[in-house]
Amino acid sequence: MQQLVATRVNDCAFKLANVNGTGSASANSLLMESIFRMGIPVSGKNLFPSNIQGLPTWYEIRVNKTGYTARAVDYDLMVAMNAQTYAMDIREVREGGYVMYDSTWPLDDDLVRQDVHFLGVPLAEMCNEHFSGSRQRILLKNIAYAGAIVAVLNIDLQVVTDLLAEKFAGKEKLRASNQIALKLGYEYAREHFDCPLPFHLEVGKPLEDKILIDGNTATALGCLYAGATVAAWYPITPATSLMDAFKSFCQRYRHDPATGDNNYLIVQAEDELAAIGVVIGASWNGARAFTSTAGPGISLMNELLGLAYYAEIPAVVFDVQRTGPSTGMPTRTQQGDILECAYASHGDTKHILLFPANPAECFECAVKAFDLAEHFQTPVMVLSDLDIGMNDWVVPSLTWDDSYRPDRGRVLNAEDLKEIGTFYRYLGENEEYVAPRTLPGVHPKGAYFTRGSGHNRYGGYTETPDEYQEVVDRLALKHRAAERYILPPVVQLHEGATIGVVTLGSCDLAVREALEQLAQPDDGAPPIIADYMRVRGFPFGEDVRAFLHDHELSFVVEQNRDGQLRSLLILETCTQKSKLRSVLAYGGFPLSAPQVVEGIRSQMGR
Amino acid sequence: MQQLVATRVNDCAFKLANVNGTGSASANSLLMESIFRMGIPVSGKNLFPSNIQGLPTWYEIRVNKTGYTARAVDYDLMVAMNAQTYAMDIREVREGGYVMYDSTWPLDDDLVRQDVHFLGVPLAEMCNEHFSGSRQRILLKNIAYAGAIVAVLNIDLQVVTDLLAEKFAGKEKLRASNQIALKLGYEYAREHFDCPLPFHLEVGKPLEDKILIDGNTATALGCLYAGATVAAWYPITPATSLMDAFKSFCQRYRHDPATGDNNYLIVQAEDELAAIGVVIGASWNGARAFTSTAGPGISLMNELLGLAYYAEIPAVVFDVQRTGPSTGMPTRTQQGDILECAYASHGDTKHILLFPANPAECFECAVKAFDLAEHFQTPVMVLSDLDIGMNDWVVPSLTWDDSYRPDRGRVLNAEDLKEIGTFYRYLGENEEYVAPRTLPGVHPKGAYFTRGSGHNRYGGYTETPDEYQEVVDRLALKHRAAERYILPPVVQLHEGATIGVVTLGSCDLAVREALEQLAQPDDGAPPIIADYMRVRGFPFGEDVRAFLHDHELSFVVEQNRDGQLRSLLILETCTQKSKLRSVLAYGGFPLSAPQVVEGIRSQMGR
Amino acid sequence: MPSIVKPTVTHPGLQRNSLGLSMRDYEGGMSTLCAGCGHDSVTAALVRALWEMSVPPHMIAKLSGIGCSSKTTAYFVNGAHGFNSAHGRMATIATGASAANREMIYIGVSGDGDSLSIGLGHLCHAIRRNLRMVYVIENNGVYGLTKGQFSASADVGSKAKRGEANLLAPIDPILLGLSLGATFLARSFSGAKTQLIPILKAAIAHRGFALLDIISPCVTFNDHEGSTKSYLYTRQHELKVTETDFVPVQEEITADIPANGAANIMMHSGDVVRFRSVPESYDPTDREAVADYLMERQGSGEVVTGLLYVDESVRDMHEINGTPHTPLVNVPYEKLCPGSDQLSTLLESFR
Amino acid sequence: MPSIVKPTVTHPGLQRNSLGLSMRDYEGGMSTLCAGCGHDSVTAALVRALWEMSVPPHMIAKLSGIGCSSKTTAYFVNGAHGFNSAHGRMATIATGASAANREMIYIGVSGDGDSLSIGLGHLCHAIRRNLRMVYVIENNGVYGLTKGQFSASADVGSKAKRGEANLLAPIDPILLGLSLGATFLARSFSGAKTQLIPILKAAIAHRGFALLDIISPCVTFNDHEGSTKSYLYTRQHELKVTETDFVPVQEEITADIPANGAANIMMHSGDVVRFRSVPESYDPTDREAVADYLMERQGSGEVVTGLLYVDESVRDMHEINGTPHTPLVNVPYEKLCPGSDQLSTLLESFR
Numbered sequence A, B: 001m002q003q004l005v006a007t008r009v010n011d012c013a014f015k016l017a018n019v020n021g022t023g024s025a026s027a028n029s030l031l032m033e034s035i036f037r038m039g040i041p042v043s044g045k046n047l048f049p050s051n052i053q054g055l056p057t058w059y060e061i062r063v064n065k066t067g068y069t070a071r072a073v074d075y076d077l078m079v080a081m082n083a084q085t086y087a088m089d090i091r092e093v094r095e096g097g098y099v100m101y102d103s104t105w106p107l108d109d110d111l112v113r114q115d116v117h118f119l120g121v122p123l124a125e126m127c128n129e130h131f132s133g134s135r136q137r138i139l140l141k142n143i144a145y146a147g148a149i150v151a152v153l154n155i156d157l158q159v160v161t162d163l164l165a166e167k168f169a170g171k172e173k174l175r176a177s178n179q180i181a182l183k184l185g186y187e188y189a190r191e192h193f194d195c196p197l198p199f200h201l202e203v204g205k206p207l208e209d210k211i212l213i214d215g216n217t218a219t220a221l222g223c224l225y226a227g228a229t230v231a232a233w234y235p236i237t238p239a240t241s242l243m244d245a246f247k248s249f250c251q252r253y254r255h256d257p258a259t260g261d262n263n264y265l266i267v268q269a270e271d272e273l274a275a276i277g278v279v280i281g282a283s284w285n286g287a288r289a290f291t292s293t294a295g296p297g298i299s300l301m302n303e304l305l306g307l308a309y310y311a312e313i314p315a316v317v318f319d320v321q322r323t324g325p326s327t328g329m330p331t332r333t334q335q336g337d338i339l340e341c342a343y344a345s346h347g348d349t350k351h352i353l354l355f356p357a358n359p360a361e362c363f364e365c366a367v368k369a370f371d372l373a374e375h376f377q378t379p380v381m382v383l384s385d386l387d388i389g390m391n392d393w394v395v396p397s398l399t400w401d402d403s404y405r406p407d408r409g410r411v412l413n414a415e416d417l418k419e420i421g422t423f424y425r426y427l428g429e430n431e432e433y434v435a436p437r438t439l440p441g442v443h444p445k446g447a448y449f450t451r452g453s454g455h456n457r458y459g460g461y462t463e464t465p466d467e468y469q470e471v472v473d474r475l476a477l478k479h480r481a482a483e484r485y486i487l488p489p490v491v492q493l494h495e496g497a498t499i500g501v502v503t504l505g506s507c508d509l510a511v512r513e514a515l516e517q518l519a520q521p522d523d524g525a526p527p528i529i530a531d532y533m534r535v536r537g538f539p540f541g542e543d544v545r546a547f548l549h550d551h552e553l554s555f556v557v558e559q560n561r562d563g564q565l566r567s568l569l570i571l572e573t574c575t576q577k578s579k580l581r582s583v584l585a586y587g588g589f590p591l592s593a594p595q596v597v598e599g600i601r602s603q604m605g606r
Numbered sequence C, D: 001m002p003s004i005v006k007p008t009v010t011h012p013g014l015q016r017n018s019l020g021l022s023m024r025d026y027e028g029g030m031s032t033l034c035a036g037c038g039h040d041s042v043t044a045a046l047v048r049a050l051w052e053m054s055v056p057p058h059m060i061a062k063l064s065g066i067g068c069s070s071k072t073t074a075y076f077v078n079g080a081h082g083f084n085s086a087h088g089r090m091a092t093i094a095t096g097a098s099a100a101n102r103e104m105i106y107i108g109v110s111g112d113g114d115s116l117s118i119g120l121g122h123l124c125h126a127i128r129r130n131l132r133m134v135y136v137i138e139n140n141g142v143y144g145l146t147k148g149q150f151s152a153s154a155d156v157g158s159k160a161k162r163g164e165a166n167l168l169a170p171i172d173p174i175l176l177g178l179s180l181g182a183t184f185l186a187r188s189f190s191g192a193k194t195q196l197i198p199i200l201k202a203a204i205a206h207r208g209f210a211l212l213d214i215i216s217p218c219v220t221f222n223d224h225e226g227s228t229k230s231y232l233y234t235r236q237h238e239l240k241v242t243e244t245d246f247v248p249v250q251e252e253i254t255a256d257i258p259a260n261g262a263a264n265i266m267m268h269s270g271d272v273v274r275f276r277s278v279p280e281s282y283d284p285t286d287r288e289a290v291a292d293y294l295m296e297r298q299g300s301g302e303v304v305t306g307l308l309y310v311d312e313s314v315r316d317m318h319e320i321n322g323t324p325h326t327p328l329v330n331v332p333y334e335k336l337c338p339g340s341d342q343l344s345t346l347l348e349s350f351r
């Protein structure tokens, strides 16, 4: 069968179908990291089940020299390692693509497609021959298919070998057997297929200034550098790895070997109500404290978020969003908590939100969140999602400015207190409507009574309308004042643009790729040129308003059913509703460019 | 000092200032009920503290022959029984008004106002003379001032006497002493003041078709008549009296003397998370179940409301709103939970809401709520507030149609199940996007597995985008389909109207009174003629859209800081945002017409 | 929760119970838990107990929260009604379900995380209400589904590997229940069928809240080398192999705890736990004596198993509330609505 | 929570403590509770105990949930920091506050509703963490602030008047704490100053979680004639007098419980409760013996008071977590931030 694909270098997508709990993840990330080390932009999306062992799981790797590494949906190569899902996996390969499978057992005829190439590798056979013990055989089978892929895609064998050496540093026996398995697959492929395939890789110039990291790890680093000392959490996918990371960073950087002291305290709380309570208590006392959770946790935190808002206590919450409602799909991604977070709790409440788009921004937003929470004495919620939080992304290396000092906001210290007459909690607001607070134990004059019940500007209990209103009116103004502190939107204007496209968070790459595609004429259909804006937080600032104002029509691309960002933009800017249209994708997988292109083209009637 | 007031009949407002826990409430409601029995529209607003004993409390009575009994803010008569608050209370009387006080002790000179009349009654003195025991003396002092008021306002003494007789039926000694106290005050006033005062009452034609009832009691009656059998709750002001009422109605009407059975089960839950869980469990099993709560409870119910929404389980929740955020002012009213209820829970969720405006509608909405919840297999939240729920209102007598039968929605019974092959929970939706459900224990074929995790139309677990989307897309359509079942808005069109005024719930009376005032030219300023619409539920229907569409400018009057109804209208109708302006009052006291007039005039620039 | 259609295997126990049903009729979807997970053994025991007691499948309500343990309600009695609710809230759902229909047999399956952390308050109050149901805690000392964090429960299996968490006093659901006046308390081991099945049957028969603390080892997260906990740590040491993603296929642990004796059972982690059945002399109705014995044994580090406490004298939620024997859902509307005449009479008092 | 400015009354106890402060310096805003409320007596005892121990007022953090009892944090030590948080969540706030600053003295005041219903799970886990704080439950058996519904706690005062609720097994915080491994458990009566004050001082000194169950009668809602419960019932009988709105001004109940003896104390409701102090022979460190004694006395219907259990050997939350002696809030940022060099080194492992 003749070649259906033209040669393509450093631009392809392949998918690995496995059974979870069989050790495939290590092999898959080995491939991803190797490609990264070759200096080629790459992404890996782990599509795993809410289960521990025995169910289908997929890993998608996309290689794209120009850096468009959003999820790809047509695959050049399918590595079909799970007989359970053969049919479906083989169906997904694009015409002219390739399927690699374990030829130890023959493929059913009805699985065979005429328009794709089948690359059979007798993986089980090879491994049973060379290795003993089921554990070893199962694990190394993964490395063996990795070897075959290295060959067919022309991944730099040396890079892979070095990586193995690093991974198994000090574990020579393990390294050796892995190396053998790698070779087995590699050699077999070289012998039996004409390597490399038309789409393949070539070493690029090293991505010096880049790292490969997931968002939860980057967030944890941000918390570490921001000086957070108290963390409280309740385990929940996909937020768990954030606290795991924070904990091990603390064990490494916050343990004082001299004194043996741990300069941090992490509370694994009994539930999310407790977790946010701990954060509020610690912040009330002046510590930088945070919790990490997902949708269900946010729902449970609703009541106490209102307390922190009304009593004006800082609190930092990381919501790593997953697919709702209810338990929903815990291992799938979505951006479905935007509205709930913006207005969390009963009564009139409005919160500060940040929307990181990738791990690098997670690091930045984490630090920012603590500064904002203390500056404005209010909860700040950072909304990432499973795609950002748990997948590895190639991002600019993180940098740290050693001159950074925490913005503690307006806090009176012992000296200040000695000066003043009597301290009243909510008196003396500045132009940002923030009144100075005191911290317990600092000075006798600083003592005051904090309450979630009706209070006046002095902090005294009240049931009097004017006194009550004076305080809540200030809170509304304070929230608005925060707009100047939110990260400005990322805007890209394009010559001749006729529309705007607005998005947030993990939609970034897919949307930008889509805009480039839309700008190309598409068989007959004229090109669509669009300006781009990615909002990075709420309340919205001048730049956001200006962009929306300047565009007669803007599409709001987001990953939820109800167009929640669009709703927030409608309510919280002066934009006319009719100028904003939704493009939505909310099936639970990371966004891909074609979904955006299709969504916009169809609505533009072309 | 000469009269500053012209004679006014059946149109006045007076306020009683007391200390809570001293028994004044009984005296105050005695007055209110008497006026009601005289056939004059009246309202009583209880402005009480979040406390049990010893703090200032006020009771406002407004008499208005045309039925405008919203809160009045300028008082013809102040009954100042609390020395603690003399200064403030006396300040509140309008020029030319009257102050009644206990002249057993002289008034401080600096309290005396030249522009008001002081009516001193030696209440303590009289009571100490005629009664023994502090308990009796304190209690009867209240009846004594009531007697004086009866005289000065020309309240029908016979009516009051009869009421006392009824109240103390079977407690002759109590009745007698109360009657004496009443007389004491009455006679004293007749002797010393020229009764009646220029503003006073005259017997009108009996309000045959009316009753005097509070919203929580009416709601409880609705639940009783709707056939609710399971109720779960956690005490919270101002919702507590709802369940108290339901319980005593059940004791009276649901106890089968023959068998001794109680045909109801009320669970005082450990918290609100449990309360909503109980409701969901009972509804899952086919019972009509409900819970009553206030803002803090709604926040805690957020997670499970999402479960009921996604698993499609009926649930009825009564939110008697109070002033938020957080604990806020528990004994003050507000409409601050609208947005939280509409979108309660993480992920994409939308709920059905009902907005009763008075106790009569509470009764109606309660029944409606169960029908809707079962018809659409989803949570329904009824939002009343403290003003409706805890104050006595004069409303049309409640009626019941004995032909009413509960709308159980689509439920397959044993016969249906025998017919069908295999039952799948979310299959077979109708034009309203509702699929039939089964009830546990009814028939072997009806068994299915309910889950809050990702599921497909068969009810099976899924992590597949299309399968997941198919279900949540239907949920969105189902919510929209409910619009035709929501009580239509109350609309009043006025000849030559230039604007629309939109409101909800307890704002009703004050807004309608305000519209009448606006229609009068106000010293120089031209009249403002406005059409009126009161929305009664969410999702919004055609009539709501039409009204908004037909008015270039509409003011949305509501009792919260952030214009939550306006926000919901903007998001959930096609109306242009710029056409809706907010008029807000959220200090915690019931809305009064002047606030609305002022709010609209100022924005109309006149 | 995924529940794959089950391949037809001819089953040993094809004999029929009094309803004429075979044990197959009490099985559920195929388990998706890790091979060797203790929870699957409990599932099997439930199947057997319900079959032996000839409970009509559709009269069973299977309720659970969220967790590996909670998933198992999908793995037994396909013909029963299932409700896999929210994390920690199962007891509240069960309370409402029972209130509406007291005729169903309520089988609640939960985990130590689900019941002793987020759901602890609800569990305590369900005990207090003496809600009639079987409440099984599949106790593995960890949060399995979220990958092995330590739970609040007693240390199951490997001690040393538990990190600082095991410095916290573990919550013993049995002692807790005893202090709250629970009416049925039992403990067993997932692999101890001969002890477990009779206990389950007794629990199903109990006319009140039956709390079962079933030690059910997690084969995957007792190995803390491989737990997510060490994931990042290893990474920082230039070691990105994440062995979590390899879960060895293990055998379930089965063992017998001799009546009136003790047995040492080795967990997957290699640690040995000593299970002791209560002695013959043991009187499960003497609350003080029970408390004594349990505290004393607890001191000795043994896990006491068996039917530990029972009190049949306490009334259950329905008896306390005087509800009719027919479930409330079956009371006809006509009986519930007082009708228009009653209404107008009542309204007289509002005039 | 309303707290009215206090009229200057010259106070008997104008003697000074070692800080040179008079008892006045430990008082708070004027109570707005009902005259005679037991909670006010507890407040007075707290004032005295803190004064006698010469705790610097500004080093005290007063934490509470919501309820009449929770309001009392506004009625003692004006010079202390107060946090009247949300219903049932005080223990969680305290956990965070203590984590951030271990130097403050944490006095938590809660009610039986706040702690044994909505906040039960948090209380249990605070006990488990052995959070260092004084946790006072002002136990009146009702929800005072919401007007007299029955709480989950032991029957305080009037039995017969409790309606069906008293058919439910009450939760005894002491037995509960014992089963959870609490390290300090005491019970007393609001009016028993001579017993209460020493207990409070011991609790403040305890290096861990000190749980105090203080029976503190509600003068208003023990009279169920007048409780809101009967409000509507009466109305339906054409009787709209709502006596709830009259709260007779009553005297607080004070009494002494003889050390090593018992006292019968009459509650406002007229019921008599028998309080017994633990005998001299009593050993509060022997967990099993304590459990025995408490269960046995419970059976006899007596309320056992005194320091019931103490274990000073258990490490508190900070010791378990190895935090420094200086509060975390005082650790300079420079010590917390690893700096840019460390970052670039670390990032090598992400290349």
Ligand SMILES: Cc1ncc(C[n+]2csc(CCOP(=O)(O)OP(=O)(O)O)c2C)c(N)n1
Binding pocket: A234, A235, A236, A237, A272, A296, A297, A300, A327, C066, C067, C068, C069, C070, C087, C110, C111, C112, C113, C114, C115, C138, C140, C142, C143, C144, C145, C146, C151
């Ligand atoms: C509100 C909420 N918080 C957190 C989670 C995440 N979560 C799922 S299962 C689980 C713990 C399960 O532990 P356990 O109950 O012991 O069950 P096991 O898996 O050990 O059998 C957690 C924390 C959730 N689903 N919901």
Ligand SMILES: Cc1ncc(C[n+]2csc(CCOP(=O)(O)OP(=O)(O)O)c2C)c(N)n1
Binding pocket: B234, B235, B236, B237, B272, B296, B297, B300, B327, D066, D067, D068, D069, D070, D087, D110, D111, D112, D113, D114, D115, D138, D140, D142, D143, D144, D145, D146, D151
């Ligand atoms: C989430 C929430 N639910 C309900 C309430 C209403 N509420 C206020 S105090 C209280 C109970 C107080 O009882 P307890 O803790 O025993 O204190 P007491 O008044 O008896 O001293 C309740 C239910 C609330 N404030 N918050």
Ligand code: SF4
Binding pocket: A052, C032, C033, C034, C036, C037, C038, C039, C068, C069, C140, C144, C145, C217, C218, C219, C220, C221
């Ligand atoms: S992770 Fe543990 S508890 Fe969960 S299925 Fe696997 S073995 Fe069982």
Ligand code: SF4
Binding pocket: B052, B053, D032, D033, D034, D036, D037, D038, D039, D068, D069, D140, D144, D145, D217, D218, D219, D220, D221
């Ligand atoms: S209601 Fe009861 S608890 Fe509340 S203040 Fe009054 S007496 Fe005290």
Ligand SMILES: [Mg+2]
Binding pocket: C111, C112, C113, C138, C139, C140, C141, C142, C143, C144, C151
């Ligand atoms: Mg577990």
Ligand SMILES: [Mg+2]
Binding pocket: D111, D112, D113, D138, D139, D140, D141, D142, D143, D144, D151
């Ligand atoms: Mg109480």
